[in-house]
Amino acid sequence: MEKRTIYSYIEYYYYRICYDGTGGTIISQNSRIKKEIELWRSEGLISPEQTQLLSSRYPETEFRATSILPMLGAILLGVGIILFFAANWPIIPVAIKLILILSALFTCHYFAYKYRYEKNNVWLGNSLLLLGGILFGAAIFLIAQIYNINAYYPNGILFWGLGVMLMAWVTGERSVTVLSILLLLAWTVSDCSKTHPLIPWMHLLILFLLAFPLAYRVRSAIAVFLCQVWLVIALLMSISSNYEDIIPLVMIFLGSAFYLRGRHDEELYGLLYVATGMIMVLTTMLIFSLFSDWDLLYVITPAIVLLGAMLVGFITVLLLPSYRHIRMEIAAVGLINLMFISYLTFALPNLFIYFVLFVAIVLVILQGAGQHNRFMLNLGLVFFYVTVLRGYFDYASRYMDRSLFFIIGGIILLLMGWWLNRQRYKIVSAWRDAHE
Amino acid sequence: MNKKTFYLVVSLQALFLVGMILINQSILWCGQEVILETEPIDPYSLFSGEYVSLRYKAAHIPLDKVQHPDLNDTNRAAEHYARGSRVFVQLEKQGDAWQAVKISKQRKDMGNNLYMTARVDWIRHWSEGKKTEVPHIWVHYGIESYYTPEGTARNYERMEMRGLKVKVAVDSYGRSKIIGLIPPNK
Numbered sequence: 001m002e003k004r005t006i007y008s009y010i011e012y013y014y015y016r017i018c019y020d021g022t023g024g025t026i027i028s029q030n031s032r033i034k035k036e037i038e039l040w041r042s043e044g045l046i047s048p049e050q051t052q053l054l055s056s057r058y059p060e061t062e063f064r065a066t067s068i069l070p071m072l073g074a075i076l077l078g079v080g081i082i083l084f085f086a087a088n089w090p091i092i093p094v095a096i097k098l099i100l101i102l103s104a105l106f107t108c109h110y111f112a113y114k115y116r117y118e119k120n121n122v123w124l125g126n127s128l129l130l131l132g133g134i135l136f137g138a139a140i141f142l143i144a145q146i147y148n149i150n151a152y153y154p155n156g157i158l159f160w161g162l163g164v165m166l167m168a169w170v171t172g173e174r175s176v177t178v179l180s181i182l183l184l185l186a187w188t189v190s191d192c193s194k195t196h197p198l199i200p201w202m203h204l205l206i207l208f209l210l211a212f213p214l215a216y217r218v219r220s221a222i223a224v225f226l227c228q229v230w231l232v233i234a235l236l237m238s239i240s241s242n243y244e245d246i247i248p249l250v251m252i253f254l255g256s257a258f259y260l261r262g263r264h265d266e267e268l269y270g271l272l273y274v275a276t277g278m279i280m281v282l283t284t285m286l287i288f289s290l291f292s293d294w295d296l297l298y299v300i301t302p303a304i305v306l307l308g309a310m311l312v313g314f315i316t317v318l319l320l321p322s323y324r325h326i327r328m329e330i331a332a333v334g335l336i337n338l339m340f341i342s343y344l345t346f347a348l349p350n351l352f353i354y355f356v357l358f359v360a361i362v363l364v365i366l367q368g369a370g371q372h373n374r375f376m377l378n379l380g381l382v383f384f385y386v387t388v389l390r391g392y393f394d395y396a397s398r399y400m401d402r403s404l405f406f407i408i409g410g411i412i413l414l415l416m417g418w419w420l421n422r423q424r425y426k427i428v429s430a431w432r433d434a435h436e
Numbered sequence: 437m438n439k440k441t442f443y444l445v446v447s448l449q450a451l452f453l454v455g456m457i458l459i460n461q462s463i464l465w466c467g468q469e470v471i472l473e474t475e476p477i478d479p480y481s482l483f484s485g486e487y488v489s490l491r492y493k494a495a496h497i498p499l500d501k502v503q504h505p506d507l508n509d510t511n512r513a514a515e516h517y518a519r520g521s522r523v524f525v526q527l528e529k530q531g532d533a534w535q536a537v538k539i540s541k542q543r544k545d546m547g548n549n550l551y552m553t554a555r556v557d558w559i560r561h562w563s564e565g566k567k568t569e570v571p572h573i574w575v576h577y578g579i580e581s582y583y584t585p586e587g588t589a590r591n592y593e594r595m596e597m598r599g600l601k602v603k604v605a606v607d608s609y610g611r612s613k614i615i616g617l618i619p620p621n622k
Contacts, residue, residue: 086485087586098457102450109446117437132446139453141483147460148614151481151489151581163449170445171437195520 070127071175078134085142094146101139108132116171130175133164137183154190161187165210174220181211181223185230192234196241203234216268224269228258228276243302248288252340253310255280256333260317263326275375278364282357282383285340289353289390303345310337336360350396351405357387358409362416463613467605468550470527470534471618474602476582478589486589487581488617490602494527494536495554495577498563500570503538505545513571517541517556523575524610526551533601539573543610552577553610579604579614592617 034055041051081104085097109132116125137160144156161183168177188203207230215223235250255277262273314334317323323330339356342348361383368376391402474490481487499510507516517523526538526549538545554575563572582602584592592600599620606612
């Protein structure tokens with residue numbers, strides 16, 4: 001029977017948000033399926049052999065406090081050790097402190113290996129590996145303290161993250177992977193807030209050459225998601241200190257790229273990319289509906305470069321044969337990008353942003369309905385309600401304009417609903433006629 | 437999971453830590469002792485605890501008071517000593533403490549004299565609230581934090597600590613490490 005750690009439960013809830021009913025063995029669903037299988041057997045629909053075969057496909061999973069507590073304990077203990085050394089207790093000589101931390105590091109890894117790989121005690125082994133990762137950081141910052149290395153020390157977090165990442169690559173454990181990505185994300189925030197690089201090369205190289213491949217290797221949705229967040233933060237931090245006016249462009253471009261990547265043969269995390277992309281694009285547009293006087297004229301050169309890149313990107317993707325099956329979606333994404341860019345560049349009236357947003361939201365809802373994907377459908381509906389509210393209270397536009405906008409929008413949606421229903425009726429009727 | 441690979445990674449982590457210790461310790465073992473004047477303030481580090489932030493007099497370099505052999509025209513100082521660039525600062529003993537007497541981006545300009553490696557923080561025509569003819573450079577040497585036991589950093593901010601000095605070890609490559617603080621009147 002598969003033993004599960006707290007980590008796999010976090011993963012599970014994450015999957016439930018993104019993969020609602022779309023497949024995979026989901027823990028709470030398994031017990032439901034088990035009951036269904038029992039029912040089929042009692043009704044004589046399936047044989048006992050088939051019952052056994054189906055039951056083994058959906059294993060009952062353990063969810064016990066004993067598997068969560070060591071993981072939480074390891075995190076608390078690790079944080080406690082960092083704080084213990086940070087207190088800089090003068091009673092303990094420096095040499096003893098160093099011997100203590102190094103021996104703790106070795107002992108912890110010794111037992112981690114023993115429990116994880118020799119005794120196959122997954123939860124305890126993983127917890128000790130996680131503790132080992134935290135101890136490595138505690139050791140770095142203890143040495144920094146002893147030798148009075150400057151307190152602003154992002155390289156300390158970098159070395160810590162890389163050390164833990166090496167362990168994650170070797171062991172393939174998801175908990176250590178997530179810790180390493182979180183640390184390197186913290187390094188990006190710490191380093192970029194001080195150095196303000198135009199293009200954070202080192203951060204992007206580590207992200208794309210080490211972090212993303214690792215997240216895929218250990219098959220962790222949380223790790224992939226954290227890498228996406230890391231990419232967004234790295235880009236936001238670099239452009240916000242150099243060309244903050246192109247933030248919305250970069251956000252919707254990146255969101256669109258995530259979306260299209262998710263729709264294009266992305267095996268494992270397709271919906272994750274689609275969801276992140278959709279949320280990024282819709283949130284960016286919603287937030288920038290607040291800035292009625294935003295325009296790109298101040299940063300015309302980088303904006304033109306980025307617009308050129310976007311145009312080339314969309315055309316390339318449109319022409320690539322492997323993207324043929326999603327050409328309509330590429331065109332739709334391109335159109336939404338174009339409309340949003342026009343809104344920013346030409347400082348169009350505020351109501352225009354609602355128009356673009358509603359087009360995007362309706363597309364999300366239609367796609368959610370078409371693919372029977374409850375997450376997409378709910379996402380679209382949430383954004384629909386929020387946008388209606390935001391539009392209602394948008395004092396930058398006149399009452400009459402807003403009123404007309406909502407009335408026309410409402411009529412269009414009603415007509416669309418009527419037309420779609422009619423199409424559906426026609427298809428069903430044709431199908432029935434063919435059968436009769 | 438291969439046991440050897442696992443322990444190789446743990447050993448690499450330990451090796452990194454030992455390397456970190458040795459690099460820092462070597463400066464203390466081989467470096468020459470100098471004393472620098474400073475002003476302390478007490479912030480807090482998330483991972484390493486309380487520390488005293490030190491502002492050295494030798495970190496404030498007025499270009500009209502020091503030699504700058506690699507720069508002829510001080511109007512070009514801002515682009516020559518750009519923010520973040522590495523510079524070498526020669527120190528000379530004046531009274532009890534050591535002061536900056538020469539700055540250059542070339543190590544060879546330091547000759548056989550004692551010098552410290554630094555990075556430029558900023559360069560301005562401004563000092564102590566007044567506009568200046570010649571630019572002033574502010575640098576950091578990487579020894580601006582001194583960690584103290586919990587609850588004691590605040591003591592260094594008190595008035596009687598004005599005139600605090602720092603004993604520093606400087607090796608022949610210009611790398612420096614704090615040995616300890618010297619309270620005023622000692």
